[in-house]
Amino acid sequence: IYILVLFLLGIAGNIIYIINDNYKNVVIDCFSFFKPMILLLYILSVKEKYHWDKINYLLVKISKNIIIILAAGAIVSMFKAGIMQDIEGNFSFFTEYCGTIGFWCITFLAILYENMNNKFLIYYFLTVFIILRTGSGLALLSAVIMFAMYLFIGKKKKFKWYYIFILVPIALYVSRDEISNYLLNQNAPRALLIRYSFITANKYFPFGSGFGTFGSRVAAEDYSQLYKLFGFNRIWGLSEGYHPYLLDNYYPQIIGQTGYLGCIAFVMLIISILKKIVLMTLNSWKKYGALYLIACWLIAGLGFNNTGSWGTITMGLVPVIAFSNSRK
Numbered sequence: 001i002y003i004l005v006l007f008l009l010g011i012a013g014n015i016i017y018i019i020n021d022n023y024k025n026v027v028i029d030c031f032s033f034f035k036p037m038i039l040l041l042y043i044l045s046v047k048e049k050y051h052w053d054k055i056n057y058l059l060v061k062i063s064k065n066i067i068i069i070l071a072a073g074a075i076v077s078m079f080k081a082g083i084m085q086d087i088e089g090n091f092s093f094f095t096e097y098c099g100t101i102g103f104w105c106i107t108f109l110a111i112l113y114e115n116m117n118n119k120f121l122i123y124y125f126l127t128v129f130i131i132l133r134t135g136s137g138l139a140l141l142s143a144v145i146m147f148a149m150y151l152f153i154g155k156k157k158k159f160k161w162y163y164i165f166i167l168v169p170i171a172l173y174v175s176r177d178e179i180s181n182y183l184l185n186q187n188a189p190r191a192l193l194i195r196y197s198f199i200t201a202n203k204y205f206p207f208g209s210g211f212g213t214f215g216s217r218v219a220a221e222d223y224s225q226l227y228k229l230f231g232f233n234r235i236w237g238l239s240e241g242y243h244p245y246l247l248d249n250y251y252p253q254i255i256g257q258t259g260y261l262g263c264i265a266f267v268m269l270i271i272s273i274l275k276k277i278v279l280m281t282l283n284s285w286k287k288y289g290a291l292y293l294i295a296c297w298l299i300a301g302l303g304f305n306n307t308g309s310w311g312t313i314t315m316g317l318v319p320v321i322a323f324s325n326s327r328k
Contacts, residue, residue, distance in 0.1 A: 002269035009258040011267070013210030017227055020212040029212035029219070033253065036315035040273070043100045043319045045160070056324035059317075060233050061117050063108035064123060070105065071126045075134040077157050091133035100302070100310060102131045102139025106296050109146055109313050111214050114289025114321050124150070125141075138303055139173040189237050189245035190303055195222075196230050197252035201259045214256030220246035250301035270298070273318065281322045290321040 007030065013019075014026055070093060077084045078090045084091060090098040105127045105128050124146065131139045148167055193215060202208050212218040214226050223240045232238040239246040254266050270283070278294065281287040297314050300306055306315075 002265045005265040006262050008212045009262045013207040019209050025218045026212045029216050035312045039316035049062030052323040059111050063111045066146050067108050073129045090135040098134040098198050099136045102134040105130050105143045110289050110293040114286040116285045137175045137177045139211050193249045193252040197255035200256035206259050208259030215249050215253035247305050250306040256265050277319050277322050280313045290318050
């Protein structure tokens with residue numbers, strides 16, 4: 001129901017305001033936006049048909065092997081300039097964006113967490129090493145949260161209130177660049193996208209501006225009329241000729257394209273996933289592994305497009321982890 005509401009709101013914006021009149025691109029944008037949710041719905045629909053424990057076993061093997069491969073690549077990149085590095089020298093394996101590698105590592109780590117054994121810490125510190133080489137602050141923040149979960153939830157150690165004075169400064173320190181660039185610097189591309197998403201929601205109240213008009217890949221590739229209206233063409237990294245930062249967002253898509261009603265539907269969707277999938281799991285390692293995975297997915301939305309391959313697979317893994325001990 002909540003996914004359907006998001007769809008109807010966006011389509012209503014397209015029909016009423018006609019900012020993007022290329023209906024083929026609107027369809028493409030709809031598919032891109034709903035990919036993670038479509039995969040989630042598919043896995044829910046086949047819940048009783050698959051042996052999730054067997055699938056989970058294969059995922060653990062894949063995760064361990066790829067963490068080892070990435071760690072080896074990160075070591076090689078330290079001694080070979082330009083090998084598996086982005087333009088700033090951060091480890092990016094063979095991808096364009098180093099942050100992508102950081103968050104894939106977090107996904108693998110969540111799979112290992114919910115299958116906890118005595119080798120977990122080895123893979124955890126390998127993952128932290130990889131993330132440090134990528135320079136991704138959001139991924140490093142997610143790794144810090146994982147360690148706190150390992151100590152205070154998985155290991156059943158009692159959390160004492162004064163631990164907050166240790167954990168909060170660490171979290172603020174590792175995410176200092178993201179806080180500065182996303183929240184405090186009002187002229188940074190991500191901050192501008194967030195600010196103008198609310199302006200868009202106000203201007204095209206109550207439905208939003210429609211799919212393919214703000215924050216999405218289609219809006220960037222077609223260079224939406226709204227970007228020209230808001231003067232983005234005069235901003236480096238957001239201009240029509242060079243706009244990589246137009247893709248570094250997720251929540252502005254929801255706010256701008258589906259409006260405030262879409263925001264409410266999205267929040268209700270996440271609450272529904274938590275109540276009906278994650279919190280129904282009896283195994284605490286798997287419950288908190290799935291909870292951690294969706295939390296990281298939500299954190300990533302501050303600076304990444306969650307509708308890409310990583311966001312789609314990670315959302316699909318939430319029920320896979322939750323169901324992995326439900327049938328033998």
